[in-house]
Amino acid sequence: MIKNQTPKILTIAGSDSLAGGGVQADLATFNEYGLFGLTAITSIATITATDFKVFPVDTDVLARQLDSIRLVDQLAAVKVGLLVNLDQVKLVVEFLKQLTIPIVIDPVLAVKEGDYQQQQVFIDFYRTNLLPLADIITPNISEAQLLTNVTTINNKADLIAVNQQLQALGITNVFTKGGQRLAGKMALDLWSSPDGNRFFEKPKLDFLADVNGSGCTLSAAIAAGLARGLTMEQALKRAKDFVWAAINHSVTLGDQLTGNSVWPAGQRWENKIQ
Numbered sequence: 433m434i435k436n437q438t439p440k441i442l443t444i445a446g447s448d449s450l451a452g453g454g455v456q457a458d459l460a461t462f463n464e465y466g467l468f469g470l471t472a473i474t475s476i477a478t479i480t481a482t483d484f485k486v487f488p489v490d491t492d493v494l495a496r497q498l499d500s501i502r503l504v505d506q507l508a509a510v511k512v513g514l515l516v517n518l519d520q521v522k523l524v525v526e527f528l529k530q531l532t533i534p535i536v537i538d539p540v541l542a543v544k545e546g547d548y549q550q551q552q553v554f555i556d557f558y559r560t561n562l563l564p565l566a567d568i569i570t571p572n573i574s575e576a577q578l579l580t581n582v583t584t585i586n587n588k589a590d591l592i593a594v595n596q597q598l599q600a601l602g603i604t605n606v607f608t609k610g611g612q613r614l615a616g617k618m619a620l621d622l623w624s625s626p627d628g629n630r631f632f633e634k635p636k637l638d639f640l641a642d643v644n645g646s647g648c649t650l651s652a653a654i655a656a657g658l659a660r661g662l663t664m665e666q667a668l669k670r671a672k673d674f675v676w677a678a679i680n681h682s683v684t685l686g687d688q689l690t691g692n693s694v695w696p697a698g699q700r701w702e703n704k705i706q
């Protein structure tokens with residue numbers, strides 16, 4: 433048998449039928465990076481014109497998916513997205529503890545697609561037990577606030593303050609996304625590492641009301657870059673450019689849906705049409 437050594441990468445996340453975010457975005461991103469993507473699905477999210485709902489997968493079913501992933505040799509990295517309840521967090525903590533590969537956690541605790549927000553008891557457990565296992569976490573501003581006692585984030589100094597609190601939890605790298613939520617002409621994010629703070633900025637794409645899947649795509653791209661052997665700095669820079677192109681080429685799904693779904697093929701498509 434010919435051995436195909438394409439690097440393998442895992443996402444543990446929910447399904448998004450509109451395919452802006454969730455495992456759909458993750459797999460599409462992994463493909464763009466030339467990786468073979470595996471999935472452990474935690475939930476099914478449904479987005480309609482009026483609401484965002486999440487239906488958890490049974491704990492046993494998630495456990496079985498993780499058991500089959502354990503049979504896979506040499507995963508190159510893992511990304512964690514939407515986890516829905518404490519049992520899921522506990523399972524994922526035990527799974528991640530056995531790994532020695534880069535772990536990227538996107539703490540999906542509040543989404544712009546609806547009024548979904550996790551309970552405090554969940555957040556407390558998640559913060560103490562799951563997040564310190566990550567090589568990097570990628571909260572948006574709302575999530576960074578939920579995870580700390582910082583109540584307002586309006587500028588660079590606030591981003592630095594919130595990242596400091598998150599690092600104090602034992603998390604080595606924190607990448608907080610100002611994104612669309614932070615006022616200004618630039619989409620500004622802050623990476624804090626043991627070596628200090630570094631801002632990432634790109635012009636804000638203001639042609640649309642909302643972008644679905646930008647956070648999922650960014651974290652998947654960071655994990656993919658690390659799986660490809662990039663340094664953290666290189667992986668972040670590449671991911672920021674990648675998600676910018678994915679937003680720039682996002683797809684309008686229908687007049688009744690407020691946001692576009694990001695398209696991870698954006699950067700490749702850009703190169704093709706130039």
Ligand SMILES: Nc1ncnc2c1ncn2[C@@H]1O[C@H](COP(=O)(O)OP(=O)(O)O)[C@@H](O)[C@H]1O
Pocket residue numbers: 544571572573609610611612613619620621634635636637638643645646647648650672675676679
């Ligand atoms: N309108 C935009 N134009 C350019 N970049 C954006 C825009 N909105 C978000 N981003 C970038 O996309 C990435 C994901 O951020 P964000 O959308 O805030 O995440 P989330 O989906 O978790 O809320 C960040 O790098 C952010 O700066």
Ligand SMILES: Cc1ncc(COP(=O)(O)O)c(C=O)c1O
Pocket residue numbers: 445446447448449452453454455476477479513514540543544545643644645646647648649
């Ligand atoms: C399964 C799932 N995870 C995460 C998200 C968050 O997406 P975003 O990347 O827009 O933060 C969504 C949003 O639709 C989702 O459906």
